[in-house]
Amino acid sequence: MRIAGALKFVVAAAVFLLTFYVITQVFEIKMDSSLGNLFARSALNTAAHPTTKAPRYRCGISKICPEKHFPFKIASGAANVVGPKICVDDNVLMSGVKNNVGRGINTALLNGKTGELIDTKYYDLWGGEVGPFIEFVKSIQDGTIVLMATYDDGATKLNDEARKLISELGSTSINTLAFRDNWVFVGGKGIKTKSPFEQHIKNNKDTNKYEGWPEVVEMEGCIPQKQSD
8 A cells, every 4th residue: 555655646746747847838828928929029120120319410401401401591580589699501690599699681791612600690680870881891801601580670770881782793583672571681792693591470450469569580492602713
């Protein structure tokens, strides 16, 4: 009886160990398989949906400029609250943050060959006088890139002489720029044709975004580098 009992115990123990071994082997295989499937699915998802960021172009414009061009982005002021912003080749030249903008027409001058900043100025053409602005525009040298943006009001004190000088820089809208219109413009001294870089929004009480002022006008593009004469 004792021998029979001992044999039963040995057989039971052997069956238990064998069953345990089989279960653990199957479980490991299934676990390995599950992990393999998980990594495989992850690889497939990564390949199907790559985590790529949209490229950022200079000044935050929507495209890359060709060689020998300067990328730019320019915005007029927002009512009489937020100043204009002028950026060229990823350099912010004028903005409220830089504290170098003001009511009137804001102007940045660049070397047409190198893109180097020459000067930034703003002239109050509502409460100030137009004379200093005229002298400033007259002093611009040939081959200079000129960027202009209005803030609050840039037209009240403009006279025929001032408008003619700006039109000679390539502007077409300057002759109709009126009280509190928003306007941005890129031209050049000595330009032979009218500039393609100009945006103008009229002050109209029926369509104004802000009380008494139209919406901000923005423009971006690529300024061609001036070639040697």
